[in-house]
Amino acid sequence: MTPRTRTTRLLAAVTVGLGAIALTGCGGGVSAGSAPASAGEAITIENCGRTVEIPTTPTAVVGLHPSQTELLLRLGLADSLVGQAQATAQKLPADVAGLAADVPVIGADAPPSREELLAVEPDFVYSPTTYEFTAEQGFASIEQLADAGVAAYTATGGCFDRRMEGTVDDLFVDLDNLGAIFHVEKEANDLIASSQAELATVDAAIEGQDRPRVAQVFVEGTTLTAIGAGIEYDILQRAGADNVFTPDDPAFADFFAAEITPESLAAEAPDALVFAVTGSAHEAAVRSYLAATFPDMPAVRDGRLIAVPSTDLFPGTLGNVSAVRLIAEELHSDAVFD
Known part of the structure; x- marks a missing residue:
């Protein structure tokens, strides 16, 4: 395969x-x-x-x-x-x-x-x-x-x-x-x-805030996939993130996701990691994997691991808006969201 x-x-x-x-x-x-x-x-x-x-x-x-x-x-x-x-x-x-x-x-x-x-x-x-x-x-x-x-x-x-x-x-x-x-x-x-x-509330809250470097990944077992385009990319942008992976990267020229090595992710040293989860068991497994694999990564060291329900990342769902706010609140904890 x-x-x-x-x-x-x-x-x-x-x-x-x-x-x-x-x-x-x-x-x-x-x-x-x-x-x-x-x-x-x-x-x-x-x-x-x-x-x-x-x-x-x-x-x-x-x-x-x-x-x-x-x-x-x-x-x-x-x-x-x-x-x-x-x-x-x-x-x-x-x-x-x-x-x-x-x-x-x-x-x-x-x-x-x-x-x-x-x-x-x-x-x-x-x-x-x-x-x-x-x-x-x-x-x-x-x-x-x-x-x-x-x-x-x-x-x-x-x-x-x-x-x-x-x-x-x-x-x-x-x-x-x-x-x-x-x-x-x-x-x-x-x-x-x-x-x-x-969305306007989020825009107002994060205006003028520093944009942390954020990587979005999907973890299944020990297989690590990066997300670098599509709605998922836009959600991070709207949440005030500086995306580590972008559509301009060759890996995402034809497909919005690409399998990567742990070493390549570690080299990027993101400030935060966003990952989709299908339930509590999956979330626990992903958090365990990230903690064991990247103990020195800023995102892991500082506890900036943001789990998003997978359904919120599907096209054509109100969850896209919910995901923007969830991620924004986690990335900009000192911002005021009315």
Whole structure:
């Protein structure tokens, strides 16, 4: 197995690799005339370089990851959900988990197979990346879903050609689109406003603060992967970090993550380390590995090890905003966050 293949498989469970479907373009907007479409009226969405026709308001919806399911719930669409995928990979936030208690779980801790997904008879599916539509993995492809009359929408930051350049603001494109698709414009606009206010609070708090040198890594066992592009990179930037790994580095010319050696990370001597975790056991294992491997690193020596729930790093989730604030508060403990 090549390093890139190994990295893709590792990150598929956390930050999701680029996938295997080469779609052109990035996210897009809604086309429904000059005014919002009425309930039941057909609308057209430009998504990942393709045109998605929504013939009527979807009533049988599947969130293909807990991050997407959460967003749908916060838009008030619990009654429209007929499936939640990868639900055993990470729990929904406590304040919305009850809303999905009766929604069937499909796919367990991996994207559902084509048969599992089509069995719940969806008319709309929302995924964080194009990976969930990889036919070679046994998942339903976008073309297969279209043949079954299912509209497929991918988070803007997870579009194949956007994955390397995604930003936190891509979430607002998704909220605009979902608000129009489901005719919940007010709910979508409220989430946009509250998220933008949260980001503005962070901007104000860290203005004028020194920017510590921060590396973002993913650790699985003793395999160490650095993150140097995509939404993850933008999250660190928005949190007031000076990223150790950047899209300009040759290692990240074609892929947002790269397997690295402990020696190369130690040589960078970052002031802080940010890492994604899938749960408390994974977090404990990562902290133990970092402490044992890098005892003299400033980040480890000074206790600046910042764990972020993996779901907060997926494209198209409100967790992107939460991650910005969490990291900013840890990096700038003397700043005032209103």
